[in-house]
Amino acid sequence: MMANQVLLHFLVPLFCGALSQPIHYSIPEELAKGSLVGNLAKDLGFSIQELPARKLRVSAEDYFSVRAESGDLLVSGRIDREKICGRKSECALEFESVTENPMNIFHVTVAIQDINDNAPHFFGKSIELEICESALAGAKFPLDSARDADVGSNSLKMYTISPNPHFSLSTKESPDGSKYPELLLEKPLDREHQSSHHLILTAMDGGDPPLSSTTQIWIKVTDANDNAPVFSQDTYKVSLRENMPPGTLVLQVTATDQDESIHGEITYAFLNVPASTNLIFSINPNTGAITTNGTLDFEEKSRYTLGVEAKDGGVYTAHCNVQIEILDENDNAPEVTFMSFSNQIPEDSVLGTVIALIKVRDRDSGQNGLVTCRIQEDLPFKLQPTSKNYYKLVIDKALNREQAPEYNITITATDSGKPSLSSKTCVTVHITDINDNAPVFHQASYLL
Secondary structure, eight states: OHHHHHHHHHHTTTTSOOOSSOEEEEEETTOOTTOEEEEHHHHTTOOTTTHHHHOOEESOTTTEEEOTTTOEEEEOSOOOHHHHHTTOSSOEEEEEEEETTTTEEEEEEEEEEOOSOOOOEESSSEEEEEEETTOOTTOEEEOOOEEOSOOGGGSEEEEEEOOBTTEEEEEEEOTTSOEEEEEEEOSOOOTTTOSEEEEEEEEEEOOSSOOEEEEEEEEEEEOOOOOOOEESOSEEEEEEETTOOTTOEEEEOOEEOSOOGGGGOOEEEEOSOOHHHHTTEEEOTTTOEEEEOSOOOTTTOSEEEEEEEEEOSSSOEEEEEEEEEEEOOSOOOOEEEEEEEOOEEETTOOTTOEEEEEEEEOSSOGGGGOEEEEOOTTSSEEEEEOSTTEEEEEEOSOOOTTTOSEEEEEEEEEEOSSSOOEEEEEEEEEEEOOSOOOOOOSSSOOOO
């Protein structure tokens, strides 16, 4: 009993709060399992001698682990920057380090640096163009772009083509920052002299050494078509709430062509759009109406950029970009996680003793992701907020096992959305006995 009392007095300052500033590390992606990230114990100010008692551990077990005897933070699983952060310029894994004896929590951030482990790639095996022989020198033809999953200096940088006296190539940049090739007609074509041309298009990234890929360009020279389609806007922008049902109209793009008959008939199609995006949106080839093809999820992706091509009945095309911003809905209830919990509490525990560390999380953003927690009012406990989304459950009133041997505590987490969403988690705390009552006779005296 005395040992338990000493331990509880030691636990009173358990959660004085996590470190105000997280521990920062930086590593390249794709490190081998067991690679050293840093000495977490040293950076937290722990000595080797106290490590066994502190039981240092981390919450990101899929990616990192802590070596018990040294406190080294090690890579425990594959860290693929592109899978974790996509094309974000900055990428970091944020997680918590938890200790015991006393219990405490520390925030750790590991920045993941990109390596050039992805070559550019084209979606199609070849590009087919039809160019009228009446096209004038200086005519431009946007081509299908390549995609590179790497970012920064390792991302796609430039395009080149095989030498041809009729064509040159330049690298252009879309509004979303991606690069696409544009073919330039240097001198007029003569269908009767040469009815087709073959070029090799190369996409190259900026890595050291650089990685590249190629695709074939097949150009068919056709008879005259005087006017190309023209979109009403170069860039269309629209906002759309998440969870809209399939078939919802996003917007309608419009292109016109001054030609008549078949040369003026326009069809629309997505240009260079990933297959995953095609599962989300579809376009009517005759009207240019873009509709949802699947369910939108702000938490998975909040912005889309779609390339659209308008092609007339001849050989000319026009291109525009559609930028779609996904707006957040309050469609995720808060989640409550117990980082640490003591369900056996001596009845003589002092006020302020911490019995649980609680983390709350809501996948929504803004007000929809702002969470508050509460418990019943008629309990000898209270919740105290700590750093970020953490709460301490502490003793607020004196305990008496003889009056109440256990308590059922319901923790309700509610977000600030309209309407709000909430979740409840129930735990039971058992009050353990101490020798605080002397024996009592039923009578002061007995006569025989």
